[in-house]
Amino acid sequence: MSPINTAPVQTPLEARAHATFDALMRALSYPGRPQTLKLEDGRTAFAAIAEALLDLEVTAFSTEQSLEADLRATGAKLVSLERAEYVFMPHLTEAQLPLLQRVNRGSTLTPDDAATLVIGASFAEESLEPAQRLRLRGPGIQDSLEVRIGGLPLEFWRVREAVIAFPIGWDVFFVSGNQILGLPRTTIVEVL
Amino acid sequence: MSRLSELTHDWQDHSYAFLDEASKRELRRKILKAIAIPGYQVPYASREVPMARGWGTGGLQVTLTLVAPHDTVKVIDQGADDSVNAANIRRFIARVAGAATTTDTLRCTLLQSRHRIPEERLLEGQILILQVPEPEPLRGVETSSAASAVLHADADYGLMWLSLYEQIVRHRRVILGASYPVMVGGRYIMAPSPIPRWDVPMLHQAAHLTILSAGREKRLYAVPPYTDVRPLEFDDVPFRIEDQGGEVCYRTGAGHKFLNELPQDDGSSRFELSDSGYGEKLLRRQAGETVEIGATYYDERGGFYHDDLLR
Numbered sequence: 001m002s003p004i005n006t007a008p009v010q011t012p013l014e015a016r017a018h019a020t021f022d023a024l025m026r027a028l029s030y031p032g033r034p035q036t037l038k039l040e041d042g043r044t045a046f047a048a049i050a051e052a053l054l055d056l057e058v059t060a061f062s063t064e065q066s067l068e069a070d071l072r073a074t075g076a077k078l079v080s081l082e083r084a085e086y087v088f089m090p091h092l093t094e095a096q097l098p099l100l101q102r103v104n105r106g107s108t109l110t111p112d113d114a115a116t117l118v119i120g121a122s123f124a125e126e127s128l129e130p131a132q133r134l135r136l137r138g139p140g141i142q143d144s145l146e147v148r149i150g151g152l153p154l155e156f157w158r159v160r161e162a163v164i165a166f167p168i169g170w171d172v173f174f175v176s177g178n179q180i181l182g183l184p185r186t187t188i189v190e191v192l
Numbered sequence: 193m194s195r196l197s198e199l200t201h202d203w204q205d206h207s208y209a210f211l212d213e214a215s216k217r218e219l220r221r222k223i224l225k226a227i228a229i230p231g232y233q234v235p236y237a238s239r240e241v242p243m244a245r246g247w248g249t250g251g252l253q254v255t256l257t258l259v260a261p262h263d264t265v266k267v268i269d270q271g272a273d274d275s276v277n278a279a280n281i282r283r284f285i286a287r288v289a290g291a292a293t294t295t296d297t298l299r300c301t302l303l304q305s306r307h308r309i310p311e312e313r314l315l316e317g318q319i320l321i322l323q324v325p326e327p328e329p330l331r332g333v334e335t336s337s338a339a340s341a342v343l344h345a346d347a348d349y350g351l352m353w354l355s356l357y358e359q360i361v362r363h364r365r366v367i368l369g370a371s372y373p374v375m376v377g378g379r380y381i382m383a384p385s386p387i388p389r390w391d392v393p394m395l396h397q398a399a400h401l402t403i404l405s406a407g408r409e410k411r412l413y414a415v416p417p418y419t420d421v422r423p424l425e426f427d428d429v430p431f432r433i434e435d436q437g438g439e440v441c442y443r444t445g446a447g448h449k450f451l452n453e454l455p456q457d458d459g460s461s462r463f464e465l466s467d468s469g470y471g472e473k474l475l476r477r478q479a480g481e482t483v484e485i486g487a488t489y490y491d492e493r494g495g496f497y498h499d500d501l502l503r
Contacts, residue, residue: 007208007261007286007287007288007289007290008204008205008206008207008208008288008290009204009208009261009290010208010260010261011201011208012201013213014207014208014213015260017213017216017217018260019260021220022258022260024220024224025220025223025224025227025258025401026317028224028227028228028416029227029401029416029417030316030417052217052220053217053220053221053224054217055214055217057214057218058221107345108345108346109341109342109345111229111232112222112225112226112229112232112234112235116224139230139377139416139417139418139419139420140227140416140417140418140419141418142397142417142418166379167229167232167379167380171224171225171228184227184228184416185228185229186228186229186230186377186416
């Protein structure tokens with residue numbers, strides 16, 4: 001038997017998936033603090049997140065057809081919104097808000113069944129879009145944290161508050177270019 | 193058109209960090225869920241690793257999922273870096289992941305531990321991975337996993353409180369040592385793994401992320417940073433950490449730290465620091481070296497760094 005003399009190296013895919021997951025984990029651990037994804041030319045953050053988390057064991061849904069090829073490439077099964085474990089909404093419009101009420105929120109017995117949402121937004125400081133000032137509280141946040149998130153219908157925050165009854169509720173990753181911002185169901189959002 | 197050679201990579205003995213990508217992806221998904229629901233036990237597949245179940249396979253799988261070549265890993269067992277279990281796990285991780293190792297709490301990015309949290313405070317960005325033998329805090333009062341799950345779902349923790357009350361009635365105090373039950377985020381009762389009561393407050397409003405993983409029981413759970421973790425206590429019978437009895441470490445002279453008792457031939461006892469990495473740094477400083485020692489959870493007079501937790 002030959003001993004293992006050298007550590008194996010990460011394949012490019014593994015290195016990418018690891019870096020993306022690391023950013024996702026830190027984004028969810030410290031809600032409201034943007035994390036940067038290392039994106040290769042032409043790849044979107046949505047595709048990178050799908051690559052890091054999705055495979056043939058999970059289900060996904062996208063509001064935009066352009067993303068479906070990226071989701072299919074992971075092996076994930078594209079299903080209806082209600083059944084999807086990962087929901088991608090690159091451009092959340094006012095008209096799409098009712099969709100959020102159909103997303104799986106899990107149950108008190110199995111709150112981990114709830115979906116994870118990946119939603120396009122803008123929170124980069126140089127962004128010119130009007131942004132909503134929010135005050136965040138909850139696990140991962142020391143006292144409170146003020147952030148600005150734009151590119152979303154204002155009504156989004158009311159819908160989110162209405163569907164979350166901890167531990168029931170969904171978790172969100174907001175995507176803005178190569179930046180992500182985590183908002184787990186535990187975060188209490190105050191619209192300022 | 194891609195060529196076949198572009199879609200593959202050079203042959204390797206095994207995948208990076210031992211676990212294959214599909215296993216790591218499953219763990220990653222479950223870790224994110226665990227962070228989003230602090231204290232809730234998330235089931236996971238728990239793959240085979242070259243170690244017997246019960247020896248830290250849960251912690252190891254999480255570490256192998258999180259590790260990257262640029263990480264620095266510290267592994268401790270009951271506070272010691274040099275015990276057989278810790279040394280072997282550390283060597284294994286270094287071998288399969290090419291990560292650096294350390295015994296210095298301040299320098300590590302990932303800290304896998306069995307039954308202790310170091311005395312020096314962990315900082316933002318560091319990750320504590322605790323090995324868990326029994327993830328279900330209600331096992332002592334409810335033997336059925338299905339029934340326990342319903343109790344957690346309903347936040348029905350009367351049985352747990354009753355068992356603490358009965359201990360006080362019978363023994364005049366709570367007789368739980370390690371794995372003292374805690375309330376996480378005001379919602380879930382959680383087993384903090386068999387850390388001593390001394391370490392339990394360290395999870396409260398901590399700057400770092402803690403992931404707890406039970407390989408045999410196939411469940412993992414997490415305490416995100418800055419989350420309330422309060423030991424169960426009654427208004428008139430507060431939670432108590434272990435009394436160190438005014439003893440100090442015989443090697444370093446450090447007091448108000450968690451100590452190991454070393455029985456002597458003449459029937460007396462000596463005490464030494466349980467946290468060997470911290471003890472080593474104190475000794476090096478006493479020998480005249482310049483050593484960076486971080487702030488500790490308990491100060492020289494035994495005061496805890498959060499003043500709202502211990503009464």
